[in-house]
Amino acid sequence: MAKKLFLLDAYALIFRAYYALIRNPRITSKGINTNAQFGFTNTLFDLINKEKPSHMAVCFDVEGVTERHTDFADYKANRQETPEDLTAAIPFIKKIIEGFNIPVIGVAGYEADDVIGTLAWQAHDAGYDVYMVTPDKDYGQLVRDGIFIYKPGYQGGDVEIMGPKEVCAKWDIERVEQVVDILGLMGDAVDNIPGIAGVGEKTAAKLLKEYGNVETILENADKIKGALGEKVRNGKDSAILSKKLARIITSAPVEFHEEQFCLKEWNKPALIEVFTELEFKTLGKRILGEEFNVFQTAPQGVQTDLFGNVVEQSQNDKAKAKTPKEEATAATEEPSGFGADKNIHNTPHTYILADTEEKITALVKELAAQQEICFDTETTGIDANDAELVGLSFAYKPFEAYYVPCPADGQATKKILSLFAPLFDAENITWIGQNVKYDMLILKWYGIEIKGGIYDTMLAHYVIEPEGRRSMDLLSAQYLGYEPVHIEELIGKKGKNQGNMRDVAIEKIKDYAAEDADITLQLKHALHPGLQEKAVERVFYEVENPLVKVLTDMEFEGIRIDQAFLADYSRQLEHDARLAEENVYAGAGVKFNLSSPKQLGEVLFEKLKLDPKAKKTKTGQYATGEDVLLKLSHTNPIVADILVYRELTKLKSTYVDALPLLVNRKTGRVHTSYAQAVAVTGRLSSNNPNLQNIPIRTDRGREIRKAFIPRDEQHILMSADYSQIELRIVAAISGDPNMCEAFRSGTDIHTATAAKVYNIATGEVTKEMRYKAKSVNFGIIYGQGAFGLADNLGISRAEAKEIIDNYKKEFNGITKYMDDTINFAREHGYVQTLMGRKRWLRDINSSNFTVRGFAERNAINSPIQGTAADMIKLAMIKIHAAMKKEKLKSKMLLQVHDELVFDALKEEMDTLKPLILENMKAALPLPNDVPVEAEVGFGVNWLEAH
Template structure:
């Protein structure tokens, strides 16, 4: 029988690791839970892997320690704990108590010291101790009976250190780790060490002289003048650092290892606690069921892997799966895996993988053609758009997508930005794996489907986001024709304009200089012309766009600099950029349309970004002239929602005056100007209308008096008067703004009219600026997000109707509230009817959705 095992976890270390490793998760009340979730899964994994009889969790106690008494600057440079992590410590401690796991924390000492004391006592009792931490300080505690389980990347990857491992990595004994830190210092704990001594130098010194004392006693024998001087000058600092780095092994803690004996058993309170946190995967992993005792962990079951490396095997696989109702497909870099929810996993080895043999990617896709094109076989995927695009290159049309875990992950956590499959498996299915395969997608899709249903987003997924996968893929496949000859000519015109502006700038500056150098430009503006300095950077004067806008009234040169930068950016980004991405085979550019990037639900485009072509300046608008129909038999139809966000605001707020303006087809900005300036509609001046327009759109984004004053060039007092007058005339809009922020604070998120969620942890921040940003997001997201849902619904409907009627015309671009259809001329009237009807009927609001339609032989002309 082996020795008893005791495991001690550094709670602070593991919580910080989990917090940064996982996306921001919250429960239904909006309380952050990602660190607790990560800690819990790591805890269960450790228990399963090491099977300890005893467990304790150590925490740092708030307040100064004995190390601060020795050195006041100890840990002074450490960053503050993130606001979203702070409340999770109390949640974790409650969970540990419910699980029957001992908690330790002592005034004046750190969690490290508790680990050290555990290490000593367990060794004395002839127990094997495992210290779980991410802090390498703990390596000094390693002994024949003590190992350190070091978390590395995230929290799932660990390295176990015993004496041999420390010797192999550092060439040191465990006790020498203290000396290593004493010499090189530790910026995270603000332990000073000896200046100029890094790890390489410290290791060299310790390999020769063994300890800090040995190094200092032999300082005259050490080569390197500066090193020797520093060791002499900072002798006391090195000895102090050693004292700070030494972990106490006799901390005054009431530590009886028998108190750490544990068994995680079912209890109503523990079950309810996990339910409250939304930890359904943890409940399943523990095998808990209501009112029942502990059950063994069900696990994921074993599966037989069938390798496919030849065309004959691939043909047999296609025949085997051809009558299956549902399969999962996962495309990797080295293989394609398929599963049918049975016990078999089919792995197609792609040539060039680590196995050294297999099929080419094209062979694999073509071999699966009868499966991929069979709409009756439902397919669970991860990133279905990629599969569609890759298959299309092989002449295969993917049909029958049933569930895309990548898109579902975005809906459930729209601010995560990264949705790796291994992370999704860990977060939603409770499976810790670095090599997820198609079989895992079955469980993942089930769990994510449940989450979508619980958060009332299943309908949004099924009716909006899932069909959109096909729409965006088809838009990318089709591309947008570019007139290369016109683009080159436009580039020449831009180059000529840049030359003219350059000469003008030199004349106004009185000398030639590098206009693209912020340092040289700053010298001209502030040293030579004595313009007021707005702000500085670490290297000198700031000449960014914000600064130049404020300097515009002071000198004509500033205006020319702004124009120069605009034209330079247009040429480099759009002229030169587009020339580099035009497909030489068909003269088209193919932008990537991103469905999982923006937190509000809007689609973005990249490579090239066709949504950010400037339209406020004529030179920017001219770039749209190079985007043309397929050929002379086609024209472009451009359909654009009129003031969609303000119409959504009218619907959500229910403000009768705002609604009345739209119902009576009034110019909403003129009507708003009439209301806030108290003048009849017919007497509203252009300036008043522009001011009202800025207020209307500013309100949607939660603008402040400061922001509005900057936009309109007026005082903050006058801007606040505009805002106050606005809310006085539209009181229901003000009520909505107050109500939505309060609702967001209570539940932790806001929703669109189609139940798209955005979690807002910013509202719980103690930082005023972050909290204010959260309030603006709470006001804007339901409006902007609903507008995004509407345009997506319209895209799906237009795409489906064009296909249903088997028309040649194709939807090729979406830009915010605008759709562009490459239209076959004989189908023009039919297409216009389809796009207007689909867009105006995408959602039923209290006010009508209005669409403006243009037709032209270029994007410029159609707009």
């Protein structure tokens, strides 16, 4: 086997991993941010698994002064403080590396790149191929034949391996030794290496082409004409110092010993321990396989049941058993997190099978005396609109539950369900469930609607802790220290109900299903105090919980789509995309793979030379994203054709061809699934199809809405939409007098803004002024500065700055709101909506300004977006109740952003329209008398209605 040494630049990879997940952090049940640990472990395992190195080491910087700091006191002086979460991650990462039996190396007085440079050259001399694993460009100076930079893929990108040829091409130099000369001339802002003021990368490369290195350039400084010559002469000392600072030392006091660096057997117990603490459940199993089983097992004990069946309990289990009081205390202690040590095998319980009419009748009688009942359904699939009921489980006391099997015979199941009808009809019973909407939807297909209240443990956790994951397994581990039975233990497959549950022995299903009900009941008791402690009871009881029944009805109804229209539109899009593709090839003068960003970049920037300053991605390819192409659209007609091609092919594959595949075989309609507990702001999300992403910004995209149609000729689609709701909320909660007055007087807000910003009368506002003001209105509250506004509007930064400065002057209440909100968050650790929905901001006081800035933007945005989310949810609840009260046959079908879509019976339109408008406007009154407005439209399809 070839001798391959991989040397990892630890901190470069760790920082990269941390920031890659900063928008969606991984937080454990104990509040540990594991972004860095997770990302680094993935990179390390992928390297070992895919590249098959024979030798490896991970190199760290060691705290203390280096020679570079002695030479230049400001070396790396402008670096931000390391984020606190990242600092806390380092001990875990070192444990992980040691668990893989890989040496951790650091040398006092030297940086990691010096250690890597020294080891790389030593190993290369010993006959090794060496790969320096880092995203750091400075390592190019070390590359030789047999020594490479290995840049791991970033956020789904490809790995990039750079040898001498690639390094020289990247820097536009002749020899890799010139990398250090480039850095000496241009400096390095990351490390605060000054270079020569005013000399950038391209100028540095040009000078090196002529003179070869820094020293020769300085010797010939008098021959360099104009301003550049003056810069070089003035920057002589700085260039010499900068080259020294940039040079990686290859003589550090460290030696490459083959045996020390050879990959060995992993220390699996050590890896299990650290993966358990970090809650790397899936990743742990991916790396360690079935050996990653952190849960202890013991023989299962049994109890007595209400039917008089007595099963003896072993003496061992009796000795381990806790009293109910002890169990209740244990459930509320510090959560044990992923390392749960309790499970069905070592925890006393009573799980009872009710499989006869006599037993079911006795169970119903027992349940009828309860005020709260936890229930769960077992089914044949994960799509509630296309699944059959396999069984029901019930619990009302911890550690005790009942399972009622339902046969494949639909009539027999309906008979069983009829026995439970008095319970489901009882308005005084509250039904507890984890994602109870799924179970209610299953029952609805059997003609059963729950009349009583509901309590969803998933939603309780969501309002308590909006970020993070909330599967029952994770919540059970966190709050109960308990590991539930996994479905794959029953059916041998991953994912709930993916196998055929009807083939599983009823005794096994009984334990699995009854345990679900039991654990969910216990979760309710464990979570409930948190609602009061976090002061989120109002948003739970008035918004999230009542919305479940509304969404159940909406998902059950679904919406009809026009499949013939979609088929025609698909053919049209295919034809138009082909024409656009041919136009691109004609404009390029060459055929290539238009779907390949690499080939496209080469055509646009090397063959056509559309942008001499074209940017490249981290993988070394030219950037060809939509933002890049839009800026180039005026330079060559080919760019417009590329954008058209991309839009058409995406519309066709993502929506037009995909929608007919989602039609339910039973109903002939599309039934989207709404998720309440995903978006941290409170917004609903949807999938299969994702309605939030149905395009609306282009004519071709909007055309897709024509495919959504009423159920029959007696119905018409009705669309109700809030008007500028987020801006109204901004005005209301900031109390800015100018903005509030604009809304109260009915003035167009963007026109009013333009008039204030440009200091003119509203009648003098031009279309262009209004457009710019609109961009400021929506941008400034989301952290957009002069650079972003200039880029968005295509104006100079100076003009953008002037617009923003005028905006802040005229609407100083907005600025005060932003400042006050950030200060509140710093003091309290959270922000909240008008309904009390909270967003916890653990990084709001971080010493790292990038991390802190992200939290500050969330502090400003979340109360606005969250209040808008609360408002439309409240509107849905009120409208749903009003429609039921009026006994209307019309149905609410869809919710998309600030819009609601209805299947309106034509004869009910005169009743329905005012009912909708009244409840939308009154759903959540805004402070400072800012009015809420909504509009209603009708049509034979969604596009016409909207």
